Amino acid sequence: MLEAQDLCARRGDATLFAGLSLRVPASRALIVTGANGTGKTTLLRILAGLTLPYAGTLRWRGETVPPLSPKLRNDIVWSGHLAPLKDELSAEENLRSLVTLAGGTCDAEGVRAALDEVALLPQRTLPARVLSQGQRRRIGLARLTLLRRPLWLLDEPATALDAAGLQLLGTMVARHLHEGGSVIAATHQPLDLPAASLDSLTLA
């Protein structure tokens, strides 16, 4: 589905990577690894359309897409290393707000079901300020399933998740791949996934 050719990224004068090509077909996950500062987040931000690549092209479903193109942007869901939550809003309000912002529709039952899956139903009316880091990440997971976009870009999705949370993340990713979606994740922790659906890319 997504192909990148000869991507080059620079931060200031330093070249993070150059000549990087990758290909992520449907139903497959690409795990990006590499030491701190090798450009994992930058790569994901380029694919998400937040950062302009210094050079290189992106192809989405066989079509070349210019950087920041809505065509690609509307098919991805970007999950950064922060959970984009507002402290003043409750878990449920945060989730609804994020799904609406992304152009998705959310009925009360869908939101409840998604919160139930990430085991946050009892906390749904609590303001996000009192939720733990792991619980905040779980709201992010609920958002992934509600948005139903084909390509997930996950930056350090395992951060702050407990064992049950990691298992949940693995289940969700596996289900997404089974439904024909794809995933690109930058992570230090191995995801709990069948090796057959995984590709890996190491930045140096």
Place this chain on the structure above:
Amino acid sequence: MTAIAHTASVTETPFGVLAALRWAAGRDLRLAMRSRSELGVQLLFYVIVVSLFPLATSPERNLLAAMAPGVLWVAALLASLLSLSRLFATDFADGTLEQIALSPYPLPALVSGKIAAHWLTTGLPMVVLAPLLGMQYGLEGEALAVITLSLLIGSPILSLLGAIGAALTLGVRGGGSLLALLVLPLCVPVLIFGAGGADMVRAGLSASANLSLLVAGLLVALVGAPFAAAAAVRISLD
């Protein structure tokens, strides 16, 4: 792939612009209502600054009436600067701004919604308080009406221009003071025509030229500022 639907088609229509405005303004208003104390601080700052001038200068009636329009306008400008630095900064810090930039809704419309919420929560209360504060300065009748009207037309321009500065200074160290340096000079014409209207009335002339120029400024800012601020947001996120 059939299970995964495309959701973006509606969002690029005029309906999408309205939905984007409603989302951004609605969310920011709700957030503002949940942290009301911050709004109170800004309004109190406005009232205190306006009240300090008679104490520091002279309680002489004519002098106060002559100063009033300028003082009300400068205080409104400073008070709106106080809250402008937070217009995008909190969304930037918690990652929401990335999601806003990636939304299928047009970014200028989302930014406009945020600016509208900013004006409703900071500009409008100052306009409502203006007649009361003007009376403290011995302004009466038409002059009082004109200064209030000029603030009503002019304060949205402050929010609109300020939004460009706020977006440009995102993630910059000492962004707050840099924002003031960027925005204050841009606001000079607004200040001149805004405060000038009431002076005209006190001199027995018509304020319509000043008010018309303010309206023209507002229209230009309404059309241009959301696009400039949206571009600045994208640059700050890169």
